Amino acid sequence: MIKTLLAIVEGPARKSGFIDTVLTLAAFRQAHVIFDVLTAAPLLSEQLAPLGTLYTLPGQIRQLAQSHADSVRAMLPTGAPAEVVSHFDDVGWIPGDVRATAPLADLVVFGPAETWSIDWLRRRTIETLLLSSGSPLLLLPSGRSLRAIDHGVFGWKPGPAAMRSLHHLIHLAAPGARIDVVSLKHGLDDLAETDLAPVVTLLERHGFSVTGHALDRSESAHDTLTGFALEHGADLLAVGGFGHARVREILLGGVTRSLIADPRLPVLMAH
Numbered sequence: 507m508i509k510t511l512l513a514i515v516e517g518p519a520r521k522s523g524f525i526d527t528v529l530t531l532a533a534f535r536q537a538h539v540i541f542d543v544l545t546a547a548p549l550l551s552e553q554l555a556p557l558g559t560l561y562t563l564p565g566q567i568r569q570l571a572q573s574h575a576d577s578v579r580a581m582l583p584t585g586a587p588a589e590v591v592s593h594f595d596d597v598g599w600i601p602g603d604v605r606a607t608a609p610l611a612d613l614v615v616f617g618p619a620e621t622w623s624i625d626w627l628r629r630r631t632i633e634t635l636l637l638s639s640g641s642p643l644l645l646l647p648s649g650r651s652l653r654a655i656d657h658g659v660f661g662w663k664p665g666p667a668a669m670r671s672l673h674h675l676i677h678l679a680a681p682g683a684r685i686d687v688v689s690l691k692h693g694l695d696d697l698a699e700t701d702l703a704p705v706v707t708l709l710e711r712h713g714f715s716v717t718g719h720a721l722d723r724s725e726s727a728h729d730t731l732t733g734f735a736l737e738h739g740a741d742l743l744a745v746g747g748f749g750h751a752r753v754r755e756i757l758l759g760g761v762t763r764s765l766i767a768d769p770r771l772p773v774l775m776a777h
Contacts, residue, residue: 507612507677508535508537508612508613508677508678509535509536509537509538509612510537510538510539510540510609510610510611510612510613511528511531511532511535511537511538511539511540511611511612511613511614511615512539512540512542512608512609512611512613512614512615512641513525513528513539513540513541513542513614513615513616513617514542514544514604514614514615514616514631514635515541515542515543515544515578515617515621516543516544516545516546516621516622516623516624516627516628517543517544517545517570517571517573517574517575517577517578517592518573518574518577519543519574519577519578519580519581520621521581522617522618522620522621522648523648523649524617524618524621524646525541525578525581525582527617527646527650527651527652528541528615529582529583529586529588530651530653531615531651531652531653532587532588534653534654537587537612538587538588538589539586539587539588539589540588540589540590540591540609540611541578541582541588541589541590541591542591542592542593542604542608542609543571543574543575543578543590543591543592543593544592544593544594544600544604544627544631545567545570545571545574545592545593545594546559546594546595546596546597546600546624546627547559547560547562547567547594547595547596547597548560548562549597549624552623552624552625552626555597555598555624555625555626555627556596556597556598556626556630557598559596559597559598567594567595568594570594571592571593571594572592574592575590575591575592578590591609593607593608597624597626597627600627600631601627601630601631601633601634601635602634604631604634604635605634605635605638605639608635608639610641611641612641613641613642613643613644614635614639614641614642614643614644615643615644615646616628616631616632616643616644616645616646617646618646618647618648618769619767620648621648629763629766629767632645632766633748633766636747636748636762636775636776636777637747637748637777642670642671642674642774642775642776643747643774643775643776644772644773644774644775645765645766645769645772645773645775646769646772647769647770647771647772650771650772652741652742652772654680654741655675655678655679655680655683655741655742656679656680656683656684656741657683657684657685657686657738657739657740657741658675658679658683658684658685658686658740658741658742658743658744659685659686659688659731659734659735659738659740659742659743659744660672660675660685660686660687660688660705660709660743660744660745661688661689661690661727661731661743661744661745661746661761662687662688662689662702662705663689663690663746665746666746667746667747667748667776667777668745668746669746670746670776670777671744671745671746671747671774671775671776672705672708672709672744673776674744674774674776675742675744675774676709676712676714678742678774679714681713682713682714682715683714683715684714684715684716684717685709685714685715685716685717686716686717686718686719686734686735686738686740687702687705687706687709687716687717687718687719688718688719688720688721688731688734689702689718689719689720689721690720690721690722690723690727690730690731691720691721691722691723702718702719702720703718705718706718719734721734726761726764727760727761727764728761728764728765728768731743731745731761732765732770732771735771736770736771740771741771741772742771742772742773742774743765743771743772743773743774744773744774744775745761745762745765745773745774745775746775746776746777747762747775747776747777748760748762748777762775
């Protein structure tokens with residue numbers, strides 16, 4: 507059951523619809539929202555992050571952070587079950603600050619890349635909280651809202667990250683929801699990873715309508731999973747985050763990093 511949402515926002519707030527989407531989700535879940543507004547010290551250029559920070563007096567950064575938090579408060583309806591907190595620091599330190607002191611929440615929500623001016627800050631904060639917070643993350647793309655989850659797609663790859671994502675999907679999905687379980691294979695060597703019967707059985711015992719799909723991966727895992735979910739009209743795609751070692755994901759790329767950069771539908775991740 508989701509009763510506290512933590513929505514991460516880069517200040518100043520942008521009129522992208524993200525805040526309204528979070529408030530709508532919170533109302534549907536009857537949950538409280540905490541908006542955490544991140545303020546980075548001024549940079550020579552956003553593209554230089556995490557380098558290029560200009561020296562700024564602490565009082566000036568604090569005043570800037572207060573202005574950014576106020577811009578979010580101004581967008582909240584009177585009486586909304588929401589509060590605003592803020593983090594401010596050099597851009598390279600903010601993800602660690604959030605990891606250490608972010609309010610506790612049942613679900614952490616991020617908006618699309620276009621609602622952030624510093625793409626590095628968005629990506630690093632998502633990765634940091636995914637690996638360290640213990641809470642599931644929900645990535646919302648532009649123009650997509652999320653209320654009831656009547657149809658979910660679950661990307662299965664054996665491992666603890668996928669199992670945690672599966673459990674979170676079970677708690678979020680509507681009773682009796684349709685769930686497509688998808689695994690990807692290259693050939694006969696992948697048969698052990700595409701044995702979906704245990705996953706299908708577990709979900710059926712929870713009362714869901716479940717179908718398993720072992721797909722040949724002719725393109726990237728990101729494109730295959732996302733394409734399947736969009737083609738079948740799913741409300742949400744759920745995956746385990748960083749199923750491989752993070753160093754391998756960074757060096758070789760991976761579905762986690764691709765979905766962070768380009769979530770074409772709501773994506774639920776857990777590690």
